[in-house]
Structure formats: structure tokens, C-alpha cells
Amino acid sequence: QVQLVQSGAEVKKPGASVKVSCKASGYTFTSYDIIWVRQAPGQGLEWMGWISAYNGNTNYAQKFQGRVTMTTDTSTSTAYMELRSLTSDDTAVYYCARLFLYFYYMDVWGKGTTVTVSS
Amino acid sequence: QTVVTQEPSFSVSPGGTVTLTCGLSSGSVSTSYYPSWYQQTPGQAPRTLIYSTNTRSSGVPDRFSGSILGNKAALTITGAQADDESDYYCVLYMGSGILFGGGTKLTVL
Numbered sequence: 001q002v003q004l005v006q007s008g009a010e011v012k013k014p015g016a017s018v019k020v021s022c023k024a025s026g027y028t029f030t031s032y033d034i035i036w037v038r039q040a041p042g043q044g045l046e047w048m049g050w051i052s053a054y055n056g057n058t059n060y061a062q063k064f065q066g067r068v069t070m071t072t073d074t075s076t077s078t079a080y081m082e083l084r085s086l087t088s089d090d091t092a093v094y095y096c097a098r099l100f101l102y103f104y105y106m107d108v109w110g111k112g113t114t115v116t117v118s119s
Numbered sequence: 120q121t122v123v124t125q126e127p128s129f130s131v132s133p134g135g136t137v138t139l140t141c142g143l144s145s146g147s148v149s150t151s152y153y154p155s156w157y158q159q160t161p162g163q164a165p166r167t168l169i170y171s172t173n174t175r176s177s178g179v180p181d182r183f184s185g186s187i188l189g190n191k192a193a194l195t196i197t198g199a200q201a202d203d204e205s206d207y208y209c210v211l212y213m214g215s216g217i218l219f220g221g222g223t224k225l226t227v228l
Contacts, residue, residue: 104212105210
């Protein structure tokens with residue numbers, strides 16, 4: 001079955017970077033985009049950006065431009081999201097999802113990766 | 120800056136019908152925004168319910184339906200059940216990316 005398996009929880013200090021992985025299985029990885037969404041504690045969902053697994057083209061939300069980098073490794077069917085210059089406001093659960101670009105919706109979700117930023 | 124608006128909370132009786140809406144701070148929602156809907160329970164990843172306004176995702180029961188009502192996208196739950204108690208988020212395609220609504224907390228009681 002189609003699955004997205006994310007890396008484990010992270011604890012980072014302010015100013016550090018975090019890199020979260022999302023390993024896909026059960027489908028042709030390069031046929032879909034991967035989108036990243038985060039959710040701060042008690043808050044709603046927030047779009048961060050997406051990446052084409054076919055050609056690596058990215059589309060970042062303006063809020064994260066310059067601070068986020070999304071990449072893919074097609075040899076391992078894995079997507080990565082790196083966020084730099086972390087602050088306590090970046091404490092959140094980070095989700096990857098498969099994006100069905102034609103209709104702009106997410107059809108399969110990872111279980112989420114908790115990132116805690118604390119001194 | 121455009122904001123996607125949803126009711127912060129709603130309640131429905133078991134077996135009842137409820138319609139949640141998804142609007143824009145300025146302008147009207149149309150099918151061109153490809154509205155989609157997601158259900159999330161505490162501690163869980165979102166689950167996809169509806170995409171492209173009114174298409175149910177695989178495995179979603181037909182008591183969930185999507186539509187455009189007036190100038191908003193809408194999610195209607197018919198015959199609400201206890202396990203429908205969740206947060207519901209809409210998403211709109213904005214041309215350069217997507218925007219999430221703030222979510223509606225649905226209580227079934």
C-alpha cells in the first residue's frame with residue numbers, strides 16, 4: 001500500500017537546523033509531488049511548500065523562503081525538508097504528504113515528525 | 120493578505136446534519152480554487168475527505184459531501200456519528216500555492 005514514513009522526533013536548540021525525511025513506498029515516487037505542512041501545538045495546519053519528485057522543482061510558501069530547502073533522493077524514494085535558523089516558533093509537528101498536483105490536494109499523509117526547539 | 124475563513128466551532132446532534140463552510144476574506148470561492156477538506160483527530164495526521172470541490176477520497180463514506188454554497192465551499196456531514204467529532208480543515212489553491220483555513224472544531228453531542 002502507499003505509505004509515507006517520516007523520521008523520528010528531533011530536539012534542537014535555537015539557531016540550529018533540522019532535516020526531516022519522508023520515505024515513500026507503494027507507488028512510483030517520481031510521479032507525484034511531495035508537500036510539507038506543519039502544525040504548531042494547539043494550532044492549525046500551515047503549508048510550507050512542495051517539491052516535484054520528478055524534476056526537483058520547488059514551490060515554497062513566502063513565509064519560509066530563504067529558510068527552507070526541500071530535496072528528494074529518487075534512488076531511495078525519499079523526500080527531505082531542511083529548516084534553518086530555528087526559533088521556538090518552529091516547534092511543531094511536520095507532515096509530509098503526497099500532492100496530487102492536478103487537483104492540488106493531499107491524498108496520502110505521513111504520520112508526522114515532532115520538532116521541538118528549546119534552549 | 121488573503122485569509123481562508125472557517126467557523127471556529129460547530130456542534131451537531133448524533134444523526135443530524137451539519138454544513139461547514141470555507142470562505143475568503145475577500146472574494147468568492149469557486150471550483151477554480153479546487154477546494155479540499157481534511158479531517159483530523161488529536162494526535163493524528165489529517166485524513167483526506169473531499170477534493171476538487173465534491174469528489175470523495177477513497178474509502179470516505181457518502182455521508183460526507185462537498186459543494187459550493189453561495190460564495191463559499193461547503194462540507195456537509197449527513198447522519199453525524201460520534202467519531203465525526205474532529206477538526207476539519209479546508210484548503211484552497213491560490214495560484215501560487217495553497218492556503219489552509221483555520222479549521223472548525225466539530226462537536227457531536
